[in-house]
Amino acid sequence: MLVAMSETLTTNEYTDDLRYEVFNREFMPHIDSMYNFAFRLTMDEDDANDLVQDTYLKAFRFISSFEQGTNAKAWLFRILKNSFINDYRKKSKEPSKVDYQEVETTYNSEEASDTTYTVDLRADAVQELIGDEVANALNALPVDFRTVIILCDIEGFTYEEMAKILDIPIGTVRSRLHRARNLLKEKLRSYASSMGYDS
C-alpha cells in the first residue's frame, strides 16, 4: 500500500494537507521509541524532552526529503542521532569521546579476540538480573557502544538501517556491535557477581 503510494508520487512535493497527514501517520507512532532513545543517549530528562521536540520539528520542516514508503522510524532516528551529536553531545558531562577512543583501541588489539569475556558469565546469571540492572549496565557503556545496542537489540533495526542511521559502513556496525556486547558482558558480569549470581 505504502510502496504503491510512493511509486505514484514522482516527486516529493507535499501539499500542506499531505505534510500533516504524513507527519501524523508515519512519524507520530514512533514518538515513544524516539523518547526512549533520546533519554538513553542524553541520560537526562530535560535534554531528552528538548531533543525529541527538536527532532520532530526538524522532521516536519524537512518532510519533503522523506520519501514515502521508506522506513520513517530509521529516518527519524537518524535526525535524532545527528541532533544529539551536533547540539547535545558537546554540553554533555560525559567524557564519551575519550572513553570511546580508548575502548576502541583496547578492543582492536589482540586481546579482543580471546574468549575471556564469556567464561565467567552464565546465561542463568543474566536471567536473574532485573531490568534496572540490565539498564544500568547498558548506561555504563560509552555512548557509541550504547547506541548500537539500543538500535539493534532494543529497537530491532537491521544492520543496513543502522548503517544509514549512524552514517557508517555495515562492517563497522558489525564490529562495533561485537565490541559493545563484549563490554556489556563485562558490566553484566560485575552486576551478576555483586548479586552473587556468578557461581
Next chain:
Amino acid sequence: MNASSTTPSVTEVAQKQMKHTCEHHAECMKIIQAILDDEASEAEKDHFRENMDKCIPCIESYRLEKCIKDSLNNKIVKKPCPESILNTIISKINS
C-alpha cells in the same frame, strides 16, 4: 541380535563427540551474534548448523548471547513520551 552391553548408548556417543574447546571461538562469536540478529550469510548459517550441536563453548555462548539480547528487549522499562512534549510539538507545527 541385541547390541552388547558394552556398546555405548547414543547419548554417550554424542557426549564423546562434543567439543569442550573451540579453536575458532572468536569467529564463532561473530557468527552467533549475526544469527541472533537475523543477519547471518548463508555461509555463516551453514557453519552454525554444522557446529552448534557439538561445540559446548559455542552452545553456552549462544545461550548467553540470546539471554542478553532477550533481557535488553524485554526487561528494560520503556517509558511513554510525556504528554507535554507531544502537545508542544503539535502546537508548534500548527502555528
